[in-house]
Amino acid sequence: EAKLAILLSGRGSNMLALAEAIKTGPLRGLAEVAVVFSNDPAAPGLEAAAALGLPTASLPSKGRKRAEFDQDVVAALQAYRPDYVVLAGYMRVLSPTFVRAFAGRIINIHPADTHQHQGLHAYEWAFDNHLPETKITVHLVDEGLDTGPILAQQVVNLEGADSLAEVQRRGLAVEHVLYAETLADLIKRNAAQPEGTSC
Ligand code: GAR
Numbered sequence: 001e002a003k004l005a006i007l008l009s010g011r012g013s014n015m016l017a018l019a020e021a022i023k024t025g026p027l028r029g030l031a032e033v034a035v036v037f038s039n040d041p042a043a044p045g046l047e048a049a050a051a052l053g054l055p056t057a058s059l060p061s062k063g064r065k066r067a068e069f070d071q072d073v074v075a076a077l078q079a080y081r082p083d084y085v086v087l088a089g090y091m092r093v094l095s096p097t098f099v100r101a102f103a104g105r106i107i108n109i110h111p112a113d114t115h116q117h118q119g120l121h122a123y124e125w126a127f128d129n130h131l132p133e134t135k136i137t138v139h140l141v142d143e144g145l146d147t148g149p150i151l152a153q154q155v156v157n158l159e160g161a162d163s164l165a166e167v168q169r170r171g172l173a174v175e176h177v178l179y180a181e182t183l184a185d186l187i188k189r190n191a192a193q194p195e196g197t198s199c
Helices: 013-023 044-051 066-078 094-101 124-129 164-193
Strands: 002-008 031-038 055-060 084-087 106-110 131-141 152-157
Touching: 002 013, 002 044, 002 164, 013 031, 013 066, 013 164, 031 044, 031 066, 031 164, 044 055, 066 094, 084 164, 106 164, 124 131, 124 164, 131 164, 152 164
Parallel strands: 002 031, 002 084, 031 055, 084 106
Antiparallel strands: 106 131, 131 152
């Protein structure tokens, strides 16, 4: 089973969906949660993870320099020997040190097409611009901001969504399914062809 380090900064609904997918969904038998980590010790998602009996860890990022903070996070995560670092609403740009430490094994979900929108507030962007649809994106993380190779995308119909809450509701419902399925595919693919082998 692949060991996941799930990183979050807030509510943790994607973390909960992944935990559920490990129990009864597409990640069953494929993955386990090594740790749920947050850069905010008060993140509600941490408490939700602890309530499920999952191991949790946190380091406050407030007031820290990015590179130094990320070095500490890398050290903290490495203690859990994760096979994958799964960003689930982790609202920080990763420094090159971090990305290199887990190169090719960091995965993110972004609530928009990363070719059209990067960074924060993607649902606000879709709602404010009255977009008829948006595209949830799961991608590998490289050293840029939401520039890594796309693993999967799914369109969300936003027609008639007349509030930001409704846009988020529709989007999150897709996120929660797409993230687990895409991660399951990635784990299976990597298991079939381990790193370092060529065809
Ligand atoms: C999700 O919509 C996720 O896609 C987004 O933050 C939310 C976290 O919700 N991530 C980003 O915007 C990353 N740029 P959650 O804490 O309930 O999973």
